[in-house]
Amino acid sequence: MKTTKDKQVVVGADFAGFPLKEYVKRHLVDNGWEVTDLTPDPDTTPMYHRVGFLIGSKIAEGEFEKALAFCGTGMGIHVAASKVPHVHAAVAESVKAAKRAAAANGCNVLAMGGFWIAPRLGQAMADAFLQSNLGDGYEDWDGFYDYHKLGFDETENFDYEAYKANGFEVVEPGTVEMGPEPTRLAF
Known part of the structure; x- marks a missing residue:
């Protein structure tokens, strides 16, 4: 399994979350993370729910410990990812909520909305989520x-x-x- 301890994460976005995903991905890579991007091309990104299913499958199959998901609001991709077994997904719009999703609820997928989250906030939320574990x-x-x-x-x-x-x-x-x-x- 690719773990956050080893600075490995999987990400994906629909068209609306794509720009935020790119900012967050660049930030993570610049900070030593290995980022597996399931949606590298903005012209061929699947619909939000299909990206959610795909991200969820990477958790369910034990390939990754945590994932970041991006759509317009974070809601739709979160709902879809949550349908996949073993996925505990959260939608967050603040750094504290992102940290709490991991630290209090053991979430393994964080969904963010590209319509609401500014690039630097998304970067800080990703850091808080990826650096926190249940009980931290x-x-x-x-x-x-x-x-x-x-x-x-x-x-x-x-x-x-x-x-x-x-x-x-x-x-x-x-x-x-x-x-x-x-x-x-x-x-």
Whole structure:
């Protein structure tokens, strides 16, 4: 698997997200990342949902640990990528949200909207997302990692039919106690 620890990431965009993807890709390459671009030609980029499926497949098949996806709003490509097994996708419009997607929710795909995100903001969001992992920055918050890991695991293993058969409640839900939020956390 190509990992963020080894500075490897996969990216893709539709026509609307293509310019932002190019700015972010250039920034990453300039900072030592190996970027696999699934949509290198703006004239042949697939529709947003097809790019989302393609990006998601790289996660589902275990080829990449994390991916960056770009469309006009980030929403459509995010929805499509989320349909692929093992994808935990987030849409973000701020650096803090991008970091939190990885640190609190264990997301492995970050979607950005080229209509809303300026180039430098997109670069900073990519850095925050790619440099963060589940629990990072919350080491002093008792139970934070365990609480969010439980959420990740229950989402990863979600079986809708079992959920439905159980009266729309999680089957054998886990429990985790979180301590009080440290006062110095900014998010």
